[in-house]
Structures are given as C-alpha cells and as structure tokens.
Amino acid sequence: MKRTLLTALAAGALFVAGNGVAAAADAPPPKTTHGPCQYTETPDEPPARPVPLPPDPRHTPSHGKVDVAVPTSQGALPLRLDRAKAPCTVQSFLHLARHRFYDHTVCHRLTAYPTLKVLQCGDPTATGEGGPGYKYKDELPVDLPPAPTDPTGARRVYARGLLAMANAGPDTNGSQFFVVYGDSALRPNYTVFGTVGAEGLRTLDKVAAGGIQPTAEDPAPVDGTPVLRTELLRVRPDCWF
DSSP, X not given: OBOOOOOTTSSXXXXXXXXXXXXXXXXXXXXXXXXXXXXXXXXXXXXXSOOOOOOOOSSOOOSSEEEEEOEETTEEOOEEEEXXXXXXXXXXXXXXXXXXXXXXXXXXXXXOBTTBEEEEEOOTTSSSOOOOSEEBOOOOOSOOXXXXXXTTSOOEEEXXXXXXXXXXXXXXBOSOEEEEEEOEEEOSOSOEEEEEOHHHHHHHHHHHHHOBOOOSSOSSOSEEOBSSOOEEOOOEEEEEO
C-alpha cells in the first residue's frame, strides 16, 4: 500500500503502495506480538529489508525523549523522539534504526503545496511502496491547533519541525515517515512522534529550495521526487533523557 501524503484539500490519506504479493489462502495467520503495541506481520507486504518484529514489552517505555543522529547527503537531520506522545511508534523507529533498516535509504517524496510542505522518507526501495513487513496501531495527536485555512475545522496544523508517520489508513504504520518543513493542514490521522532540530530544518529548507523533479506530464510539479537526492546515511540513537 502506498503511503502518500495528498494535498491538504484532498479527501484521501497518506498511503503506502503495496507490492502486489498476495498471501496464500492456506497460510498461517500473521504473527503478532503480545504486548500493548501488537506489532503484526504483513505477509502480503514483505519487508523491504530483513528485520524482525520489534520488542513489545508489557510496560512499553512511555516517558522521556531520545535524540537520534541522522546525517544525510544534504546535511544533518537530527531528530528528537517523544515517548510520551507515541511510545509504540518510538519503540518501532528505534528498533528499525538499530537494525540499520534506514541506513542509506533515500527520501522519495517532496511536496510543495501551499498547505502541505513535507519530505517523506523511510522506504528502502525509494518508491513509496516499501516497508518493514509489519504494521502497528495509530497513536494520533489530540493537541494540534485547527488549521486556519480549513473552514470545516476538520484539519489541524502539522507545524514546521514535526516528525510524523505515513500510513495507508487506520493502524497501518510501518517504516515510512515525514518531516514538516512548512506549516501544513492535514486531518489528524498521522501519528506525531517527535521533532526535527534546528540544523535539520536548515537541511529541509535546502532540499525544499532545490525543488521537485519535473516530468514530461508535469513540467512544474508540486509533488514528487526531490531534485536534491537526500540519502539517510545512517540513523542512530544518540542519547536518552
């Protein structure tokens, strides 16, 4: 399933495309961890890189923050993960980082709509279709302010500097995530699990300024592959506090 951020005015969700592999009819049920996060295998969407299910302790850490160093080919992208906001998401992200799932992956999508400005990363295939071979529940934000651009009141402001998960509908989080370089208006359907540091915002601004690769169908796109190739060279937890 393709995890794709649509425009803030569209009715869709942030999707991830599947690879079209169907599970056999007589296959055993997918494995699910027994803790509160219930990470569940997705046999019809195998992992883009080999990785086991995350640990799922009964008492999932839900306090404190974790700094993650993310050097990229365009500059540093330091992240600060917030366990209190999304303990299962932080646990999964750290698990993938420790297994080097994100190392040398390329951020595959940049958007530049007036109300949607994000860089999307986390897919080893760089197609928007890859994931870790498992999914887990949403931990949706409840404290985002209403978007002033939406008179219906349905959308909220995902502010510049937020770090959030892409998904393909309810409870389909995997490995893809997005970082917000400009205030964006979205339905609050995407788990927020941290922020980007000041140096990372400068990197995002550089990538955004580079623009989006034109195509024959769209010579001036506002959604697509970044011109400046942004490779996550490594993703490693720095410290806990």
